[in-house]
Amino acid sequence: MSNTKFILGVYEDEDILLSAITNIRTAGVKIHEVYSPFPVHGIDDVLGYKRSKLSIVAFLFGVLGTSLALTMQIGMMGVDWPMIIGGKDFIPYPSFVPVIFELTVLLAAYGMCFTFFIVSDLKPWAKPRIFDLRITDDKHVMAIDLDQNKIDVAKIDQILKDNGASEVNKKTFDEA
Amino acid sequence: MTTVEEKYDFSAKAKKNLLITIGIGIALTVLGIVLMSTGGHHEEAAHEGGHAFSWINRLGVDIWINNIYFTGIAIVGVFFFALQYAAQAGWSAGIKRIPLAFGSWLPIAGILMLVSFFIFGHDLFHWTHHDLYDTTSHEFDSIINAKKAYFFWPFSEHPSTPVFFIARMLFFFGLWYYLFTKLRKLAFQEDFEGGTASWYSMRKLSAVFLIIFAVTSSIAAWDWVMSIDTHWFSTMFGWYVFASWWVTTLALITFITIHLKEKGLLSIVNENHLHDIGKFVFAFSVFWTYIWFSQFLLIYYANIPEETIYFVERWNNDQYGIIFFVNLFLNFVLPFLFLMPRDAKRHTAILKVVTPIVIFGHWIDFYLMITPGTLKENGGYGLVEFGTMLIYGGAFLYVVLNSLSKAPLFAKNDPMLDESLHHHVQ
Numbered sequence: 104m105s106n107t108k109f110i111l112g113v114y115e116d117e118d119i120l121l122s123a124i125t126n127i128r129t130a131g132v133k134i135h136e137v138y139s140p141f142p143v144h145g146i147d148d149v150l151g152y153k154r155s156k157l158s159i160v161a162f163l164f165g166v167l168g169t170s171l172a173l174t175m176q177i178g179m180m181g182v183d184w185p186m187i188i189g190g191k192d193f194i195p196y197p198s199f200v201p202v203i204f205e206l207t208v209l210l211a212a213y214g215m216c217f218t219f220f221i222v223s224d225l226k227p228w229a230k231p232r233i234f235d236l237r238i239t240d241d242k243h244v245m246a247i248d249l250d251q252n253k254i255d256v257a258k259i260d261q262i263l264k265d266n267g268a269s270e271v272n273k274k275t276f277d278e279a
Numbered sequence: 280m281t282t283v284e285e286k287y288d289f290s291a292k293a294k295k296n297l298l299i300t301i302g303i304g305i306a307l308t309v310l311g312i313v314l315m316s317t318g319g320h321h322e323e324a325a326h327e328g329g330h331a332f333s334w335i336n337r338l339g340v341d342i343w344i345n346n347i348y349f350t351g352i353a354i355v356g357v358f359f360f361a362l363q364y365a366a367q368a369g370w371s372a373g374i375k376r377i378p379l380a381f382g383s384w385l386p387i388a389g390i391l392m393l394v395s396f397f398i399f400g401h402d403l404f405h406w407t408h409h410d411l412y413d414t415t416s417h418e419f420d421s422i423i424n425a426k427k428a429y430f431f432w433p434f435s436e437h438p439s440t441p442v443f444f445i446a447r448m449l450f451f452f453g454l455w456y457y458l459f460t461k462l463r464k465l466a467f468q469e470d471f472e473g474g475t476a477s478w479y480s481m482r483k484l485s486a487v488f489l490i491i492f493a494v495t496s497s498i499a500a501w502d503w504v505m506s507i508d509t510h511w512f513s514t515m516f517g518w519y520v521f522a523s524w525w526v527t528t529l530a531l532i533t534f535i536t537i538h539l540k541e542k543g544l545l546s547i548v549n550e551n552h553l554h555d556i557g558k559f560v561f562a563f564s565v566f567w568t569y570i571w572f573s574q575f576l577l578i579y580y581a582n583i584p585e586e587t588i589y590f591v592e593r594w595n596n597d598q599y600g601i602i603f604f605v606n607l608f609l610n611f612v613l614p615f616l617f618l619m620p621r622d623a624k625r626h627t628a629i630l631k632v633v634t635p636i637v638i639f640g641h642w643i644d645f646y647l648m649i650t651p652g653t654l655k656e657n658g659g660y661g662l663v664e665f666g667t668m669l670i671y672g673g674a675f676l677y678v679v680l681n682s683l684s685k686a687p688l689f690a691k692n693d694p695m696l697d698e699s700l701h702h703h704v705q
Contacts, residue, residue, distance in 0.1 A: 144703075158621070189582055197579050200572060 356381025
């Protein structure tokens with residue numbers, strides 16, 4: 104049983120939030136995550152997020168789909184039970200293309216989707232951490248993990264308030 | 280908002296280079312013709328085929344390929360322009376003047392097409408031969424005879440001059456050129472008057488143009504390309520030709536944009552705009568493949584001789600079989616793999632390599648549509664093909680760049696300019 108302690112800065116306005124993120128990061132505080140009720144333009148730039156590698160995952164799953172479709176069709180039509188259909192070869196590649204296309208798209212889409220769920224903690228067995236119910240309504244919440252920061256709590260508190268946080272809360276999650 | 284006045288300077292050096300290109304093209308064509316007429320290689324083939332074959336046939340076919348190809352780029356340039364207004368697109372505000380300039384080729388393309396039809400019509404189109412419609416002749420062809428009204432109406436009983444066919448050609452070019460000049464006039468009117476009135480007029484006119492273009496481009500494809508294989512037909516052919524024209528035009532817009540950017544022009548165009556136009560090239564390369572394959576798969580699978588003949592002539596053929604795969608490789612595999620990563624579309628290095636390949640690749644696509652049906656076993660690829668391509672390409676670029684230099688490159692009063700300035704894609 105471990106406790107994860109968070110300090111939460113609540114923001115009302117996305118412009119104040121954006122400048123606050125920049126100032127807080129330059130002050131040396133590590134931000135765990137920022138939650139907002141709507142997409143904030145340019146927020147990933149100020150948070151210093153690198154470009155997601157999800158597109159590479161999609162490509163790899165696509166390649167997997169292509170190989171699966173080829174293996175399946177060649178195995179069924181050419182090896183396991185060869186049949187002459189419409190006077191074509193046992194392995195008529197042009198006829199395989201629609202299935203190859205469909206499986207490539209299917210696996211790329213599902214693979215990307217499930218990878219995204221797992222990476223962003225939306226997996227079915229994940230316990231959701233609800234920082235503040237108002238992030239689905241009208242407040243932006245900046246979560247700072249105290250384990251990741253060696254700065255004094257009172258100081259972080261002060262930095263958040265100095266940068267326009269309307270309130271500063273604390274939250275502890277008991278996680279098995 | 281920035282109020283830069285940008286104008287493309289069609290320098291004497293650029294003019295000279297293009298004229299040299301045309302000169303090299305003429306030299307190569309003449310050399311190719313001389314080699315062909317003195318080589319004597321084709322005379323044997325002519326005896327076997329039963330048709331008298333001379334270099335004139337091959338020159339006519341090559342000219343026809345270029346007629347179709349460059350007419351397509353010209354009209355699809357106007358299509359791109361109209362599409363931006365109909366879709367109320369903002370991102371493209373900085374580059375819209377480039378495709379608009381393509382339309383300047385239309386009157387020349389129309390004249391060239393009409394003249395070459397009168398000179399080479401009999402070599403290109405089997406259906407122009409009169410004895411096909413003569414029931415007493417042993418050449419009588421009941422299938423083509425049933426289609427004669429499409430070409431010869433209202434004189435289908437005495438098929439001599441294809442009145443309907445020529446009337447359509449004149450009508451299409453006339454209509455396209457008329458709509459192009461109207462759009463162009465409105466675009467420049469906006470530069471002087473400002474406001475949004477011109478934008479709304481252009482939007483209305485664009486919608487009209489798109490409807491007209493949807494019908495005319497399809498019929499033009501049947502007339503000028505599909506009727507070469509008169510017995511054969513494909514309901515996808517209009518789309519197929521359009522898809523090929525569309526990718527070529529997008530690739531050319533990208534290429535010219537990069538070229539102008541490197542000259543220090545188009546200051547409001549940045550990697551976000553390049554990314555979007557690059558995505559267009561990528562997506563429509565796939566779209567072309569989709570259309571190409573849809574046409575191919577149905578014919579392959581149904582295996583009906585009157586349909587498969589088209590691919591028998593192109594795929595199961597020693598001469599054209601290789602080009603058949605080169606076509607797919609250059610127009611699908613290469614752009615698909617090279618343009619897939621994000622950075623490839625945001626930086627000019629890869630776009631500068633891939634877009635010329637796509638532009639050339641679709642020339643090959645038109646070569647494959649036209650040559651096997653007209654020249655059969657006498658077709659080939661060599662100096663004449665390359666030469667005529669250089670002549671037409673040089674002339675086309677000369678006309679387009681000249682037209683581009685005549686007007687401001689930057690539509691300073693475009694209401695979409697602000698949106699384009701702040702355009703940002705992930």
